[in-house]
Amino acid sequence: MDIAPESQCFPEHREPGLFLNPNDLQAVAMTELTHSPSLQDRMLFAVPKKGRLNQAALNLLEGADIQFRREHRLDIALVKNLPIALIFLPAADIPTFVGEGQCDLGITGLDQVQEHDAYVRATARARRLSGEIKPEEIDGKTPGCEVVMELGFGSCKLQVQAPEKGQYNCTNDLVGKNIGTSFVRLAEEHFARLEHEDDEKDGVPTGGKLRTKIIQLSGSVEAACALGVADGIVDLVESGETMRACGLKAIDTVMESTAILIKSRSPRNPELLDLIASRIGGVITAQKYVLCQYNIERSRLAEATKITPGKRAATVTPLDEDGWCAVSAMVAQKSIALVMDELTRVGATDVLVLSIANSRNS
Ligand SMILES: Nc1ncnc2c1ncn2[C@@H]1O[C@H](COP(=O)(O)OP(=O)(O)OP(=O)(O)O)[C@@H](O)[C@H]1O
Numbered sequence: 386m387d388i389a390p391e392s393q394c395f396p397e398h399r400e401p402g403l404f405l406n407p408n409d410l411q412a413v414a415m416t417e418l419t420h421s422p423s424l425q426d427r428m429l430f431a432v433p434k435k436g437r438l439n440q441a442a443l444n445l446l447e448g449a450d451i452q453f454r455r456e457h458r459l460d461i462a463l464v465k466n467l468p469i470a471l472i473f474l475p476a477a478d479i480p481t482f483v484g485e486g487q488c489d490l491g492i493t494g495l496d497q498v499q500e501h502d503a504y505v506r507a508t509a510r511a512r513r514l515s516g517e518i519k520p521e522e523i524d525g526k527t528p529g530c531e532v533v534m535e536l537g538f539g540s541c542k543l544q545v546q547a548p549e550k551g552q553y554n555c556t557n558d559l560v561g562k563n564i565g566t567s568f569v570r571l572a573e574e575h576f577a578r579l580e581h582e583d584d585e586k587d588g589v590p591t592g593g594k595l596r597t598k599i600i601q602l603s604g605s606v607e608a609a610c611a612l613g614v615a616d617g618i619v620d621l622v623e624s625g626e627t628m629r630a631c632g633l634k635a636i637d638t639v640m641e642s643t644a645i646l647i648k649s650r651s652p653r654n655p656e657l658l659d660l661i662a663s664r665i666g667g668v669i670t671a672q673k674y675v676l677c678q679y680n681i682e683r684s685r686l687a688e689a690t691k692i693t694p695g696k697r698a699a700t701v702t703p704l705d706e707d708g709w710c711a712v713s714a715m716v717a718q719k720s721i722a723l724v725m726d727e728l729t730r731v732g733a734t735d736v737l738v739l740s741i742a743n744s745r746n747s
């Protein structure tokens with residue numbers, strides 16, 4: 386995508402840099418795009434363009450019957466069957482777009498949303514301290530986006546890590562040292578909490594200058610300790626493989642994250658947004674559950690339905706054979722093997738497990 390020179394980037398109605406990260410030039414160029422006439426009547430849906438969340442997000446769109454064709458290297462795709470445009474963005478920029486209302490809906494990680502919120506807090510604090518804005522000008526405003534639902538993928542932890550064989554065994558040991566991270570604001574707040582324990586408002590440190598030096602890195606953060614750039618790092622851990630391969634150990638958890646659907650606080654088309662959220666909710670339910678069917682003697686039905694209570698209740702149908710019935714119930718995918726063992730134990734026969742293609746909760 387072409388990026389406009391900085392002087393042309395800001396539409397007149399926007400206050401430059403209020404909520405954008407310093408490296409958000411691409412975001413600003415996109416702001417211009419979202420005002421283009423072909424997009425104006427469409428709900429804008431921000432989707433991770435690459436990385437860990439990309440494929441799972443595309444699968445959700447497919448499950449929700451959001452049909453589009455993305456031209457090679459184009460970051461905008463018009464949805465064929467709904468008045469929606471998909472905007473493909475780095476996961477880290479999506480909270481900015483949705484939080485500022487440029488996009489109505491977005492898929493990203495909770496970690497990215499919290500980093501953005503921490504950035505907004507830090508920026509507001511700095512502007513207040515410098516006298517640029519008065520406290521009453523920001524109080525009452527709720528910046529940022531709203532979480533619609535967790536999406537059931539992209540689970541990981543943002544952890545403080547230190548060399549396995551080093552002298553740092555807890556976060557306190559790293560206070561005053563060099564920390565490499567791409568989650569600069571969350572790391573700052575985490576260390577500020579330790580440095581200024583008595584000086585917090587609403588869980589956010591208000592105290593003075595940070596002694597710990599937070600070094601911004603944009604990738605391969607785990608290499609920072611081995612290369613002598615940092616004493617410790619704050620980075621994402623899922624299996625722990627990357628961490629261990631780099632000779633690091635986790636010594637603290639800043640937050641747990643998962644992929645989430647977020648929405649703007651003033652979406653363009655709330656009805657369409659609710660419809661899409663409901664479709665996505667249905668796809669997630671379908672992915673989480675399977676349908677379990679079996680036959681059971683009526684005398685053992687109570688035992689069996691205790692094992693498969695269903696989401697609301699199990700469906701019980703009489704069979705032609707006297708004293709027998711058929712049961713059908715949704716069961717969490719992750720516990721299906723145990724459930725089948727238990728059903729067999731209480732005498733269920735012909736146990737079948739069927740996958741659910743889609744579902745709708747309301
Ligand atoms: N190992 C992981 N397991 C599960 N989810 C992860 C993992 N790493 C990252 N995520 C989630 O995916 C989001 C995007 O991370 P990812 O590293 O894929 O970003 P990216 O857009 O490719 O950027 P980068 O170029 O910095 O890698 C993270 O914010 C986090 O929510």
Ligand SMILES: O=P(O)(O)OC[C@H]1O[C@H](OP(=O)(O)OP(=O)(O)O)[C@H](O)[C@@H]1O
Binds near residue numbers: 604606622624625627
């Ligand atoms: O605990 P693990 O399962 O090993 O996963 C953790 C790694 O995954 C993420 O990076 P990613 O591989 O997405 O690439 P990046 O370093 O370029 O961000 C994260 O930044 C870690 O490096």
